[in-house]
Every structure is written in structure tokens, then in C-alpha cells.
Amino acid sequence: MHKPLNLSIIKRVADDCRELGIYTDVNILIGLPGETKQDIDDTRSFLKTINANWFRINVAAPLVGSEMFDICFKKNYLKGNYIDSSFKKAIVETEDFSAEYIQEIVYILNLELNFVENSDFRLGNYEMALKGFENAIRAKNDHAIAYYYAAKCYEKLDNSKKAHQYMNTANMIAIEKALWRKYVDMFNIPI
Numbered sequence: 001m002h003k004p005l006n007l008s009i010i011k012r013v014a015d016d017c018r019e020l021g022i023y024t025d026v027n028i029l030i031g032l033p034g035e036t037k038q039d040i041d042d043t044r045s046f047l048k049t050i051n052a053n054w055f056r057i058n059v060a061a062p063l064v065g066s067e068m069f070d071i072c073f074k075k076n077y078l079k080g081n082y083i084d085s086s087f088k089k090a091i092v093e094t095e096d097f098s099a100e101y102i103q104e105i106v107y108i109l110n111l112e113l114n115f116v117e118n119s120d121f122r123l124g125n126y127e128m129a130l131k132g133f134e135n136a137i138r139a140k141n142d143h144a145i146a147y148y149y150a151a152k153c154y155e156k157l158d159n160s161k162k163a164h165q166y167m168n169t170a171n172m173i174a175i176e177k178a179l180w181r182k183y184v185d186m187f188n189i190p191i
Helices: 007-020 037-047 067-074 099-116 128-137 144-156 160-176 178-186
Strands: 025-030 054-059
Touching: 007 054, 025 037, 025 099, 037 099, 054 099, 099 144, 099 178, 128 144, 144 160, 144 178, 160 178
Parallel strands: 025 054
Antiparallel strands: none
């Protein structure tokens, strides 16, 4: 809150870091009081133009004693257990969005920015993209979309055996788990 941003500087810093070989990891908070669904859509569009290596999309969590907490408390925006809140579980609900909406949009943004629109993959830096995808697989071994994009990297890196293995795993997970089928369909991923 109250952090002025100059979007052109953000884009330039990310581009300069890429040019210099500096890994960029962007941290984003979604669901602040006063934020609207249009603001979130605008943020989503802007973030797609940033050539960062990875994005960490988190939910806004009001810490007791902070201005954000005071605003949320006064306006009755806090839902659920706000004492143990984290940056992974949405608990802020305003006139413009529900906590469930924020939870879902955060996950969609993660999938979109880190996989579907991954800058390293899009720019042909397949080895770097593969590192991110395989880190995601290590963290969540049933991540169908991570397996799919890792397979595409292996394909581009002329490792057809590994590409085939990962694509088969992506297909199997997408068939077996409705959660992944939902997102595979949402992003029109051909598995």
C-alpha cells in the first residue's frame, strides 16, 4: 500500500537484468483493499509484458497492526482466520471481489505467467525455462502443466526421449486429475 510504481521503470529493469544475465524473480500481491477486478486485469496484462524469469503471485495478507489490517477490520473485509493469515490463503473480501475469486485468480496468474506465457520459453531460452518447470515439478510432482512445458523444452533441446516421457506424464495427470484438466482446458493446452 502507498508504494508508487512507475511501470516503464519496472519493464526496463527487467529487460536490463535479462540483457545482463541477471535472474529476475518478480513478487506480486493481489487482493489489496481498494483494488478492483479491473485493476487485477490491468496488472495481468502488464505482467505479460515483463520479461522476468519467474513470478511469485501472492495474496495480500493484512498483518495485525498494519494500516491494511485496520482498513480491513473497520470495513469488515476479513474472512476466516486472519490472525494466522499467510500470503497463500485469501482472507480479504471487498465489495468488488470475494476471497475465493482472489484465491483462484492468483493461481491462474501463476500458471499463465510462469508456464503459458513464460518469458524464457517464449524468448528461446529453453534451458532456463526448463529449470523453472522442473523446480515446479519437484515442488508438486503432479503438475501436469509443468510437465507439458518441460516436455516442450526438451523437444526444443533435441532430447526426444525426455520430451516423450514428460509429455506422457502430463497426459496421464491431466486425464486422472480434474483440477489439471480444468486448467489445461482453460489455457487450451493440447494434452
